[in-house]
Amino acid sequence: MNPETPIDQILSEEPAGLSTPYYLIDERRLLRNLEIIRRVREESGARSVLALKCFSTWSVFDLMKQHMDGTTSSSLFEARLGHEKFGKETHAYSVAYADEDIDALRGFATKVIFNSVSQLDRYYDKVKHLPLGLRVNPGLSVSHFDLADPARRYSRLGVRDIRAVEAAADRLSGFMFHCQCENDSLPDFGRVVDHIAATYGPLLKKVKWVSLGGGVAFTQPGYDLKGFIDRLKSFADTFGVQVYLEPGEAAISRTGYLVTRILDIVENEARVAIVDAAVETHMLDLLIYKTDAKMDLPPGGAHTVQIAGKTCLAGDVFGTYRFHKPPAVGDRVAFADVSGYTMVKTNWFNGVRTPSIVIRRLDGRWDVVRRFDYEDFRGHLS
Numbered sequence: 001m002n003p004e005t006p007i008d009q010i011l012s013e014e015p016a017g018l019s020t021p022y023y024l025i026d027e028r029r030l031l032r033n034l035e036i037i038r039r040v041r042e043e044s045g046a047r048s049v050l051a052l053k054c055f056s057t058w059s060v061f062d063l064m065k066q067h068m069d070g071t072t073s074s075s076l077f078e079a080r081l082g083h084e085k086f087g088k089e090t091h092a093y094s095v096a097y098a099d100e101d102i103d104a105l106r107g108f109a110t111k112v113i114f115n116s117v118s119q120l121d122r123y124y125d126k127v128k129h130l131p132l133g134l135r136v137n138p139g140l141s142v143s144h145f146d147l148a149d150p151a152r153r154y155s156r157l158g159v160r161d162i163r164a165v166e167a168a169a170d171r172l173s174g175f176m177f178h179c180q181c182e183n184d185s186l187p188d189f190g191r192v193v194d195h196i197a198a199t200y201g202p203l204l205k206k207v208k209w210v211s212l213g214g215g216v217a218f219t220q221p222g223y224d225l226k227g228f229i230d231r232l233k234s235f236a237d238t239f240g241v242q243v244y245l246e247p248g249e250a251a252i253s254r255t256g257y258l259v260t261r262i263l264d265i266v267e268n269e270a271r272v273a274i275v276d277a278a279v280e281t282h283m284l285d286l287l288i289y290k291t292d293a294k295m296d297l298p299p300g301g302a303h304t305v306q307i308a309g310k311t312c313l314a315g316d317v318f319g320t321y322r323f324h325k326p327p328a329v330g331d332r333v334a335f336a337d338v339s340g341y342t343m344v345k346t347n348w349f350n351g352v353r354t355p356s357i358v359i360r361r362l363d364g365r366w367d368v369v370r371r372f373d374y375e376d377f378r379g380h381l382s
Contacts (some may be wrong), residue, residue, distance in 0.1 A: 007364050010024075010360065011334065014331070014366070018358070019260045020261040021260045021275075021276050022358045022368075023057075023257070023356070024257045024358045025339060026360045027060060027359060028362060030064070033255065034064060034251065038227070040232070043099070044229040044232035044236070044237065046232045046245050047069040047070075047089070047243070048244070049071055049089055049091055050070070051071075051072055051214045051247065051248065051251075053078065055252045057108045057339075058085035058238060059370075060359060068251070069088055070086060070088035071091065071316060072091040074093060079091075079108075083108045089110045090108060090109050090114065091113060091211075093113040093135065093176065093246075094305065095115050097114075103126070107128050111131045111132070112127045112130050114135065115136060115157065115159075117165075120168055128325025131173040131174065132173060134165065134175055136175050136177055136200065136347075137157050137158030138179055138199060138200070140192055140195050142180050142192060142215070143180070143181040143183075143186045145289055150178060152190055155249045165200070166203065173208045173209060174209035177192075177202070177210070177211065177212055178214030178215070180213055182217060182249070183216050186223070189228070189231065191361040197310045205239050208241060208261070209241055210241045211241055211246060212245060214246035214247055215249075215336065216228075216250070219253055227287060232245075235290075235369070249340040253340065254336075257338060257353060258293075260276055260332070261275060261276050261331070261332055262330060270304070270305075272305070272308050273335050275331070276306050276353075278349070278350070278352050279311075280316055280349050281309070281350070284345045292318065292320075293318040293335040294337045294338075295321050295334065295336055296334070297324075303325065304323075305322075306319070306321075307333055307369075309352075311350040332367075343357065348380050356372065357370040
């Protein structure tokens with residue numbers, strides 16, 4: 001089957017005995033994104049390291065590491081996971097390190113990136129044997145949400161004072177500019193890159209590598225990939241640096257589903273179907289950013305139904321959708337494009353069962369890699 005096989009057809013292959021809810025990751029769809037990432041590397045020279053803050057499901061790392069250069073992290077545990085399960089380059093970054101973080105990281109990280117000059121000063125002697133980087137805040141970003149905007153007022157993300165960056169430059173081998181969020185516009189990407197080049201050009205020529213961060217939706221259909229590759233190559237050639245990208249959602253966009261089952265249908269001015277999953281526990285970003293879950297439904301449905309979760313939270317609602325056939329108790333409901341920022345944010349609110357993790361492998365085999373049960377809930381606390 002091709003990567004765009006409809007979800008109803010995919011679910012018709014569901015193995016007997018597989019209970020909902022579960023996250024389904026389709027390696028064929030994942031490979032589509034990875035091949036784009038690989039093309040960008042081959043044609044621009046830019047290396048890509050997976051942003052584990054978005055996606056850490058290591059059961060597909062064997063496939064991903066064939067097309068990517070390593071991982072980047074936001075904590076000691078993420079960095080260790082990348083080192084142990086992905087291998088290759090292990091970029092360690094944190095908004096703030098503790099002493100014990102540095103003591104552990106210095107043994108396996110291939111780069112250590114600091115968020116502030118004060119932390120660079122504090123830990124320099126412990127990690128000076130490694131390539132060191134500094135996150136720089138260029139004061140410009142592309143984000144649709146203030147909550148996720150690295151250049152928002154009073155931002156603590158990266159060094160804003162260019163004089164402080166200049167003073168630290170001799171101890172650094174590179175800079176990280178992470179200032180994009182769901183940016184699907186090549187002109188906007190170019191505007192940010194031009195600003196970085198104009199503002200920090202002399203400093204960029206002193207270092208060996210520059211990370212342009214993640215948040216660039218270059219694997220989306222219709223994206224001007226050639227233009228993107230040209231911009232990356234031009235930047236690298238101008239400053240003589242190795243460019244890095246940190247794709248998170250770009251790597252796993254449109255690869256996964258949250259498959260649920262309708263438990264009940266209630267009426268209160270609207271028809272509401274309650275499924276055996278929940279927004280707050282399994283798709284938390286929907287609440288944080290006030291968006292609806294995506295569903296792959298054919299247009300023109302005549303039956304309007306709100307899909308809601310099973311927690312006690314009144315606003316535990318995935319969204320309102322139009323179906324061609326009225327949903328019934330027992331029907332499967334699959335929410336689309338759920339790989340990013342879902343599994344890494346699951347929680348046990350209300351004791352709702354965490355979805356199993358299921359991989360549909362390249363050969364079509366369904367691989368149930370993890371089930372969660374009461375012992376996992378009990379062990380989460382004490």
